[in-house]
Amino acid sequence: MDIVLWLVIIVLFIISFVGLVYPIIPSVVLIWGGVAIYYFFILPEAVSWWTWSTFILLTTLLFITDYLANIFFVKRYGGSKWGLRAATIGVIIGCFVIPPFGILIVPFVLVLVTELIQKKTIGESIKVATGTLIAFLSGTFAKAMIQSVMIIVFLLDIFL
Numbered sequence: 001m002d003i004v005l006w007l008v009i010i011v012l013f014i015i016s017f018v019g020l021v022y023p024i025i026p027s028v029v030l031i032w033g034g035v036a037i038y039y040f041f042i043l044p045e046a047v048s049w050w051t052w053s054t055f056i057l058l059t060t061l062l063f064i065t066d067y068l069a070n071i072f073f074v075k076r077y078g079g080s081k082w083g084l085r086a087a088t089i090g091v092i093i094g095c096f097v098i099p100p101f102g103i104l105i106v107p108f109v110l111v112l113v114t115e116l117i118q119k120k121t122i123g124e125s126i127k128v129a130t131g132t133l134i135a136f137l138s139g140t141f142a143k144a145m146i147q148s149v150m151i152i153v154f155l156l157d158i159f160l
Contacts, residue, residue, distance in 0.1 A: 005041050009034040013151055020140050020147075021100040023091055027143065028059050031150050038158065046158040054153050062146045069139040070132075077131025078124060079115065086114035087132040108133050 012034040019027030032055065039047045074084045090107030097106055111132045115125035 002042055005037055009037055012037070016147055017144065020144055021103060022095050023103070024095045027147060028062055028150075031055075031147060031154075032059070035154050038154075043158070047154070048157055051153055051157040055150060058146050058150050058153075062143055065142045065146065066139045069142060070135045073131045073135030073138065074128065077128045077134075078120075079111065079128040079131060080118050082114050082118060083111045083128050083132070086110040087135070090132075091136065104133060104136070107136065 012030045015025060016027040016030040016034075019025030019030065035047060035051070035055065070084065070087065074087065079087075087107045087110065090110035091103060093110075094102035094104070094106035096102065108129045112125050112129040115128045116122070120128070
């Protein structure tokens with residue numbers, strides 16, 4: 001039975017990284033789910049308060065990092081609030097359009113069009129759209145690192 005549970009945990013951890021490309025998949029929730037399966041069905045004593053505390057801290061950091069990366073880069077490149085909203089909508093729509101490239105192309109195009117509608121020049125609009133792309137990529141990289149740390153913390157806690 002433990003082998004089946006471990007397979008489920010591993011699959012949840014792997015799918016959590018797929019969520020980096022398909023934001024519709026709740027990555028961090030899947031990692032928590034894998035740890036919860038271990039805690040409730042395998043060996044609860046092995047998961048310490050330190051792991052739970054670290055998970056709470058890293059989950060909070062993950063959301064804050066993602067949010068701040070988007071705001072920082074969009075504002076740094078001169079984006080408007082409408083541009084930021086267009087980027088968010090573009091990421092959601094991009095998950096379903098030409099996966100996985102749609103997640104890069106659709107937000108870029110939506111932000112470009114939105115900024116042009118806001119009476120910005122083509123150069124300014126391309127700059128903002130590029131900033132949105134950089135924001136997404138940097139946020140995704142940060143999330144991948146944080147998710148990796150969460151999994152490593154869990155594994156170190158249960159095996160050491």
